[in-house]
Amino acid sequence: MTRVAVVGAGYSGFNSNTPDLSWKELMYEAAVRAYEDAGVDPRKDVDAFVTCAEDFWEGFAIFDEFVPDQLGAVLKPTFTVDADFLYGIANAVMIIKSGLADIAVVEAHSKASDILTFGEVIKFAFDPIWLRPIGKAHPYYFAALEKSAYMTARGYSDDVFAKVVEKNKANGRLNSDAPYAGKVTADDVLRSEAVFYPIRKLEIAQRADGAIVFVLAREEIARELTDTPIWVSGVGWWSETSNYDTMSFTAAYARKSAEMAYKMAGITNPARQIDVAEVDDRFAFKEVQHIEALKLAKSNEIPELVEGGYFGRGGDLPVNVSGGSLSVGNLLEATGGQKALEVVLQLRGEAGRRQVDAEVGVAQAWRYIPTASGAVAVFSR
Amino acid sequence: MVFNEKIVDAGELKHIEGKIELYWIYTSGEAGDRFFKALKDEGKFLAAKCTCCGKTYFPPRIYCEYDFSETEFVEISGEGCVRAFAVATLDNNEESLKNPEIYAIIDMDGTDGCIIHLLGEMDAEDIRVGMKVKPVLKSKEEREGRITDILYFKPV
Numbered sequence: 001m002t003r004v005a006v007v008g009a010g011y012s013g014f015n016s017n018t019p020d021l022s023w024k025e026l027m028y029e030a031a032v033r034a035y036e037d038a039g040v041d042p043r044k045d046v047d048a049f050v051t052c053a054e055d056f057w058e059g060f061a062i063f064d065e066f067v068p069d070q071l072g073a074v075l076k077p078t079f080t081v082d083a084d085f086l087y088g089i090a091n092a093v094m095i096i097k098s099g100l101a102d103i104a105v106v107e108a109h110s111k112a113s114d115i116l117t118f119g120e121v122i123k124f125a126f127d128p129i130w131l132r133p134i135g136k137a138h139p140y141y142f143a144a145l146e147k148s149a150y151m152t153a154r155g156y157s158d159d160v161f162a163k164v165v166e167k168n169k170a171n172g173r174l175n176s177d178a179p180y181a182g183k184v185t186a187d188d189v190l191r192s193e194a195v196f197y198p199i200r201k202l203e204i205a206q207r208a209d210g211a212i213v214f215v216l217a218r219e220e221i222a223r224e225l226t227d228t229p230i231w232v233s234g235v236g237w238w239s240e241t242s243n244y245d246t247m248s249f250t251a252a253y254a255r256k257s258a259e260m261a262y263k264m265a266g267i268t269n270p271a272r273q274i275d276v277a278e279v280d281d282r283f284a285f286k287e288v289q290h291i292e293a294l295k296l297a298k299s300n301e302i303p304e305l306v307e308g309g310y311f312g313r314g315g316d317l318p319v320n321v322s323g324g325s326l327s328v329g330n331l332l333e334a335t336g337g338q339k340a341l342e343v344v345l346q347l348r349g350e351a352g353r354r355q356v357d358a359e360v361g362v363a364q365a366w367r368y369i370p371t372a373s374g375a376v377a378v379f380s381r
Numbered sequence: 382m383v384f385n386e387k388i389v390d391a392g393e394l395k396h397i398e399g400k401i402e403l404y405w406i407y408t409s410g411e412a413g414d415r416f417f418k419a420l421k422d423e424g425k426f427l428a429a430k431c432t433c434c435g436k437t438y439f440p441p442r443i444y445c446e447y448d449f450s451e452t453e454f455v456e457i458s459g460e461g462c463v464r465a466f467a468v469a470t471l472d473n474n475e476e477s478l479k480n481p482e483i484y485a486i487i488d489m490d491g492t493d494g495c496i497i498h499l500l501g502e503m504d505a506e507d508i509r510v511g512m513k514v515k516p517v518l519k520s521k522e523e524r525e526g527r528i529t530d531i532l533y534f535k536p537v
C-alpha cells in the first residue's frame with residue numbers, strides 16, 4: 001500500500017483576532033499558500049478535500065455546505081469531520097491509501113474572535129440533563145476538576161505545570177505567529193490569579209484565530225512534487241466515553257490513539273524514537289498528561305525532566321517548541337493543525353530560529369472540554 | 382486582492398452581530414426518568430448495576446458501556462467521597478461570580494461511578510480530597526425532578 005506524504009502546508013494567522021478577514025477568507029489565504037507550497041492547482045490536481053469544523057464554533061449549521069469555494073473544491077469530493085485537524089489527516093490518509101485519491105487536502109481553522117459567548121458554546125457540549133444545569137461558572141471549571149483529579153492521582157505539585165507555562169511562553173518568543181508568547185516565570189504563573197483553582201490564569205491558553213491547510217499525496221506523486229516529502233507514518237484516534245463517571249482523567253484517549261499511531265509507524269520505543277513533539281497544552285496540565293500518555297517519558301520522571309529542561313528547545317526531546325497553544329492560542333479544531341504544521345516545518349528544516357534536529361515527530365490534539373477524545377499523527381522525514 | 386489590499390483602517394471594518402435562539406426538550410430517558418422520580422418523590426438515589434459484570438453505574442443508565450449488556454436499578458445512600466475539587470471565580474462570560482462556586486467530583490458510595498456537583502456549607506480551605514459528603518436536597522415541594530433538586534453536597 002502506498003505511503004502518504006505532506007507535500008504542501010500553508011497557514012494564515014495566528015492572531016488574537018482578525019477583524020479584517022472573514023473565516024472564509026482566512027481559509028482562502030491558507031489554501032493559496034498551501035497550493036503554492038505544494039505546486040498544485042486545486043481545480044486540476046486535487047482529488048478530495050477534508051475540512052474539520054464544529055457547527056457551534058462557526059455559528060451556523062451544516063458547515064460542510066459552506067466549504068468548497070474558498071478551497072478551490074467546487075464540484076469536487078468534499079466532506080467535513082466535526083473534529084480536530086488531525087482527524088482530517090487520518091481521513092486523508094485513508095482516502096489516499098484506499099486509492100480513491102492521489103492528492104487530498106485537509107483544512108481546519110479558528111475564528112474564535114467571532115464567538116461572543118465562548119463559555120456558553122462549551123456549556124452546550126455538557127450533558128443537558130446531568131451536568132449543564134449545575135452552577136453558573138465558566139466551563140473551565142471542568143478542566144480544573146480534571147487537573148485536581150490528575151494531580152492527586154499522580155502526586156504532582158503545581159511547580160511542574162508552572163514550569164510548562166514558562167517553557168512554552170519562552171519557546172513562543174521565537175515564533176512570530178505566537179500572539180501569547182511572553183516572558184513569564186514559573187513564579188509568575190503560581191502568583192497569577194487562581195481563577196479556577198487549581199488552575200491559574202496563566203495556565204489557560206487564550207483564544208486565537210488562524211487557518212491551516214495541508215496538501216497530501218501518495219508516494220510517487222509526492223516524490224515528483226517535492227524534494228522534502230514529510231511522511232505521515234502513523235495516525236490514531238480514540239474516544240473514552242462521553243460520561244464523566246467513566247472518564248480516566250489521565251488522558252487514556254491520548255495513550256490509546258498514540259498506541260494506534262505508533263503501531264502503524266512501527267514505533268516501539270517512543271521516548272527514544274520521537275525527536276520532537278507538539279502536544280495539546282490548552283491547559284498547562286494537559287501537556288504533562290499528554291507527555292505521559294504519548295510515552296515520551298515515564299510518569300514518575302516527568303516533573304524532574306520538565307524542571308531540568310529535557311522538554312525544552314535545547315533539551316533531549318523538545319515538546320511544543322512552537323510555543324504550544326499557551327503561546328499560539330487556542331485554535332479550536334485547528335489546534336492539531338498548528339501542532340502538525342510545527343512538526344512538518346521542523347522535519348523540513350524550515351523552522352527558522354527555533355529549528356531543532358529531528359527526523360521523527362509527533363503531533364497530538366484533544367477535543368477540548370468536556371471531552372475525553374483526541375487524535376495523534378506521527379510524521380517522519 | 383486579499384493579499385495586497387488589506388483593510389488597514391479599523392473604522393472601515395464591518396461585522397454583523399447575530400445570535401441563535403433555539404429551544405429543545407431534553408428527554409431524560411428510562412434511566413433518568415427512574416432516577417429523577419425517585420429523587421423527587423422519595424428523596425432516594427438510584428444507581429444501575431450491570432447484570433453481566435456487576436459494575437455499578439452512577440449516573441444510572443440502562444446499559445453497561447463495557448460489555449453492552451443490560452443493567453438493573455439499585456438504591457444507594459447518595460453519600461460519597463470527594464475525589465477532586467475546583468473553585469471557580471468566573472461566570473460563563475469570564476466575569477466575576479458574586480460568590481465563587483466549589484465544584485467536586487464525588488465518588489458515590491456503593492457504586493463505581495461519581496457525580497459532578499457543587500459543595501456547600503464549607504470553605505474552600507477546609508476541603509480535603511477523600512472527605513465524606515452527603516447531598517442537600519431542595520424541600521419535597523420545591524423538587525422538580527432535575528439534577529438541581531440536589532442543591533449541593535456538604536460534609537457528613
Ligand SMILES: [Zn+2]
Nearest residue numbers: 431434445448
Ligand atoms: Zn458490564
